Amino acid sequence: MFKFFEPNKIFAITSKAPKYVLFLFIIVLTIGLNEALILSPEDYKQSDAVRIMYVHVPAAWISLGIFSSLALLSVGSFVFKNKNFALIAKSLAPSGFIFNIIALVTGSIWGKPTWGTWWAWDARITSMLILALFYGMYLLAWRIYDDKEQVIKVTSLIAILGVVNVPIIKFSVDWWNTLHQPASINILSTNTAIHSSMLVPLGIMTAAFALFSLLIFLMKYNTELIKVKNKGLDRL
Amino acid sequence: MINEIISMNGYGSYVWSAFSFTLISFTALYFVTKLQLSKEQKRFVSKFGSLNAEKAIAARSQNINREILSNTSNI
Numbered sequence: 450m451f452k453f454f455e456p457n458k459i460f461a462i463t464s465k466a467p468k469y470v471l472f473l474f475i476i477v478l479t480i481g482l483n484e485a486l487i488l489s490p491e492d493y494k495q496s497d498a499v500r501i502m503y504v505h506v507p508a509a510w511i512s513l514g515i516f517s518s519l520a521l522l523s524v525g526s527f528v529f530k531n532k533n534f535a536l537i538a539k540s541l542a543p544s545g546f547i548f549n550i551i552a553l554v555t556g557s558i559w560g561k562p563t564w565g566t567w568w569a570w571d572a573r574i575t576s577m578l579i580l581a582l583f584y585g586m587y588l589l590a591w592r593i594y595d596d597k598e599q600v601i602k603v604t605s606l607i608a609i610l611g612v613v614n615v616p617i618i619k620f621s622v623d624w625w626n627t628l629h630q631p632a633s634i635n636i637l638s639t640n641t642a643i644h645s646s647m648l649v650p651l652g653i654m655t656a657a658f659a660l661f662s663l664l665i666f667l668m669k670y671n672t673e674l675i676k677v678k679n680k681g682l683d684r685l
Numbered sequence: 686m687i688n689e690i691i692s693m694n695g696y697g698s699y700v701w702s703a704f705s706f707t708l709i710s711f712t713a714l715y716f717v718t719k720l721q722l723s724k725e726q727k728r729f730v731s732k733f734g735s736l737n738a739e740k741a742i743a744a745r746s747q748n749i750n751r752e753i754l755s756n757t758s759n760i
Contacts, residue, residue, distance in 0.1 A: 457749045464756050486704070487690060497693035501703045508707070547714050555703040562699050661711055668718045675725040675753055682732045682744060 456533060456674050463674075467667045474660040481657045484650035492647075499647070501559040507655040509552035509577065511662055513615055515545030516580060519587065520612035523605035535601045536677075538608065539591055540669035544662040546584040553577055564628050572621035573629035576614055583611030726757040 485503035492499035519538045526534035556574065557567045568574070587607045594600035622631045641648065693700045733754065736744060744750050 457747070460749045460752050464752055482704075486700075491694065496696060498696040498699055500693070500696075500700045504703055504707045543714065543718070547710050551707050551710055554706050558699050558703045558706070562696055665714060665718055668722050672718070672722045672725050674749070675722070675729050678750060678753060679725065679729050679732060682729070682736065 470664045478657040481653040489650045498562045505555040507658040508548045512548035519608040523608040544665040572625040576618040
């Protein structure tokens with residue numbers, strides 16, 4: 450079932466794709482920045498501070514999405530005994546971590562003009578910080594352990610334990626009284642609290658961020674495959 | 686117009702620092718990842734170059750090795 454996705458078969462695609470993805474990312478990001486910083490309207494309450502949403506929200510969404518993928522891939526690598534899943538997860542983690550840090554920092558910058566503080570030990574913010582710690586542990590584990598079997602077990606355990614935090618982040622604004630506002634967009638419903646003039650730039654910036662994480666994933670995955678092949682040359 | 690975009694009704698420092706932090710993080714991650722990739726490619730080329738003829742033929746028989754070499758021909 451997974452033979453089609455074997456590294457030997459897909460390297461021809463993954464090695465050539467980054468330049469096209471980079472080109473597409475630059476185009477989408479340029480359109481997104483133009484929409485987010487110039488064309489989109491200011492908010493009636495938050496004024497121009499609302500523009501921080503166009504980097505904060507996509508970064509948070511993608512960091513959560515990537516961590517959920519890490520957990521799924523970890524389960525997959527256990528169930529199907531496929532090491533390629535672990536390699537894909539390892540290649541996804543750096544961009545997920547960076548997006549998590551961007552969400553925390555831009556959230557903190559947004560907090561100052563809207564809440565009057567850079568930081569609050571609020572349920573949403575604290576749970577996002579915990580996610581960053583899980584990302585940090587995951588990346589650190591790949592650096593610390595040399596034994597391949599052991600590192601796959603440890604990183605899978607971190608990803609599976611950490612994914613428990615994902616629904617906590619999502620529902621923290623409903624379960625507790627928080628400074629953070631509740632979700633404005635529900636993908637399961639057509640009702641959204643955001644006007645289309647703000648929703649469109651948000652969508653474009655999300656697409657740009659997703660393309661960037663794809664670009665980093667492809668480059669990182671190629672690096673990991675070449676590392677494996679370098680070890681293969683040693684064994685010849 | 687330009688002044689309005691820069692000042693953002695007094696929120697310019699917050700908005701521009703958030704966007705700058707994001708773009709600087711993107712640039713840093715892109716170049717670090719690119720550097721790691723090119724380092725591994727160089728290592729592969731140098732290891733491949735040190736193989737004897739028989740081992741080089743065996744290594745070249747794998748599609749992925751040929752792909753890596755074709756992608757690193759400009760290094």
